Amino acid sequence: MFTGCQKDIKTGDNTSDKRVKLTFCMSQTGWGGEAVDPELMKEVEKYIEEKTNTDLEIIAPPQSSYNDRLNVMLTTGEIPDIFVVRKAMDNLQVIASRGYTIPMDNLIENVPEITSLVDPEYLDYLRVNGSLHAVPMYVPLSKILWIRKDYMDKYELNLSEIPTTEEFYNEMKKLSGKGIIPFTFPKFLDNLPFFFNPFGAYYGIGIDENGKYYDGFNTPEAREALLYVAKLYQEKILDQEFLTNENATIREKLISGKAASAIDYFNRYIYFVNESGKVNESTDFIPIYELKGPNGHGGNLNEAIQDVICISSKTKYPEKAMEVIKFYFYSQEGVKLRCLGVEDKHYTIEDGFIKPTEKAKNSGYKYDIYQFMFYYPQISDFEFRWDEKTESLLPSQLKFAQEANKHLGPKYLVPGGKSELYDKNISTYKKKIDEISSKIILGTVTVDEGYKEYEEFWRSIKGDKMLEELNN
Template sequence: MVKNYKKWIMAVLAGGLSVTSLVACSSNGTPAASSKTPASTPSAEVSTVTPESKSELKTLQVWQKDDYNTYPVANYLEQKTGYKVHYDMLPQDKPQDKLNILIASGEPYDAITTFGSTDFKALYSDYAKKGALIDLGPLIDQFGPNIKAVIDPEALEAAKVDGKLYAIPTKSIPNVNTSLYIRQDWLEKVNMKSPTTLDELTAVLKAFKEKDPGGNGDQNIPLTVKGEVAFIDNIVGAFGMPNFWNNVNGKMTPRVLDPAYTDYVNYVTDLFKQGLLDKEYAANKDATSKEKFTSGKAGMILLNWSDVPTISDALTKNIPTAKAGFISALKGKDGKAGLAAFRGFDRLTFIPKASKHPEDAIKWINAKLEKETFLNMTIGEENKHYTLKDGTYTPIQPIFSEERAAANNFLTGSDDTNYPIYWQARVRKDMRLFEAWEFMNKKEPANTKVEDPLGFAPYLPEFSKNFQQLYTLAGDYTMKLVFGAEQLSGLDAFIAKFKSSGGEASYKEVNDWYATAKK
């Protein structure tokens, strides 16, 4: 293995490691936050351990605007764990290329934390298979009781490569992120309620067009969406296809191979033909669609809940009497409804073979997962950074943002039971933000939140290699159908192209895994 690894290093240094770079499709959706309140609130007192007695560690982190070494969390962790850590960052631009060089050259990092997206999962798997990473299983068994106790076992299993664990996963919080946001004052003007079905949505959009509650005349836009979105969240869920891959009769099936695909296309095409969907939809940038909504020209927009404060401020600045909010998950003709939620890894932390202190790296990661340490690391000290009342963590500003806004970048695994509760302090920084998140993730029926079924799939070479191409292919074709540049009579020919472009190989690989995962 060492011999092969050395050959690989020389090849990388000579010509660069070739790993397909993909974009993770999701929804950065995430699992519903647990309603379970942590048993007790730890003391904020920091116990100091003598750092001289422990190895100095060197880590590589994802990019952030602040220097990790001077950020308050770094100082807290040094005091609490006793480990002095020097933090380096990957560049913001093309981090994968830099990571390849550092791994191949044997830079002695004791821990490396990357994003958990498809492209980094591909790199991680490649490094593991080529012998560049340390098998963490034996180290965790000996030095990682907290790691084993608080990290979701399913996440640990999903992070394995060929049956061995080479990375500690930081699990994403599975939020629903995106849905349809409507002018509620427009609804009042046309004397209608917020739509709950596809038929009601069509009726509301028709009323917005015909009665022009915004007084826009021929500039009136019932629904605006940015052009890169071929599958409109919430609407596509009403056809049983909230995610790009969905369970259809026991098989994982991409949207364009789903029998419901033609029904979705026909519905959205009809909206466009009737003038209910922005006629400039294809050309819209994200900022363009938002400007149309905040200027008062559009009555509905596809929006991420994290944008609500900015959109709300801009809208009320232009129209002081305006009111807006998210609509519920729409039901289709057969009662289906679904909002896509992300599922998978936010981060992956691995230890390269070049590490000088692998045992200490695991001890450090384990120490960060002590209950008191983890809580303070992520949201700070009670009555200084946050208040706690009835199980609710509320940030104290501005110190929370100044000293814990980037705390998530220090995660190397998380307390998967309690972190979704602690994390909510972040969205309570602005109650409009919290209310938008809460509506989509807590108040909506639980069965309308549909997590990505492939979120915890292992690294699948064919799927990973082909995903971005297939996603783009399906999106481009769907847009052409909506605008009339293609006709559904040509769907069979497109499906043949989709399958030959990696769709068939991906389908087999995904379902071979899924058949074993269901057992």
């Protein structure tokens, strides 16, 4: 909790001890172990209220329609006091430049729970015109490759934790024709940077060594990367159904042994080991942190910041809003509440082990140790034990998580409000590079044909003018 007596930025009212009403918008699965039962969500709400001396109105749209609901609230002026922005690297700049958020620099000055945990360079992603307009919900997110050890042993795959692109191709080729998908991949092509990074390519608008914005997709290095992925597909190393795979699909394929490897988050080790055991396909899983390309480039899939928390430009109580954010996202008690819910409501402790309640189990509840690795702060003492297998796997998972952070690939931020053409065209641009990439990988067009189509598109959106505006 904040100490002392704070004055509200706008009203001058003392708000430290004053009970105020705040609206708080986050997706339906954000309230206590992802349980969506309204009564259980209410228990989380009540807990936050008691800890922060607030009356909360929770707005919890389903995750699938969250962005649409938030956009309606923003454009109609009914901006929640606290709200989460998803895909923040793309969306925050636009939302802030339209005046929906307030700068938070002064608010976090006296919140060491945030400033001591979050790398200042990480906060720079969330600056708009030099001011901080959000704080991150998660630690830096990255994806690596996970490969089944049973298949590595059976087929004598000689892969280190950092193989070259050539080694990856040669070793995974051993699995072709064996009734196994060597490598499964989701339909979301924003995962392609894992294969662009080894070739020194950037999947989008990047920043060169001189600090200038450039079209990273239209470079010789990007073409080389796409040819490599197309080769994986043509040689049936890459999942032939990748364009229809949801994230849940690739996880099921890896867990069940239908696939030998998959791309996924750094915190998935315990999940994969436990879930493979549940379907009688038990094995260990080995991380591949990055691939090294012909010229020594590399880096894993760096998603940097996905979800962030903002404070409304219309709030009357910005410091109270920050107090709620600090508790729910940056205190150990709050993180436990977010990930586990309320004891005796969402879960009980029996003989020292955590057990979900029947009501929680019937409401989509999850209580996984690996979820905690996404959040600030890191927690070492839960005051209970997970199941025995999870406890035995935890040291390895912690090691993998720490190592993954040493292999982050490049991630660049393009500020909103700097180029009208960029703000107008960014969504179309991202769709087009996904479309061209998929055509080249599938072999429905050659690289030259794909880039001819792309160059026509670039001219249609006045791409050169867009870069000129960005570089002014």
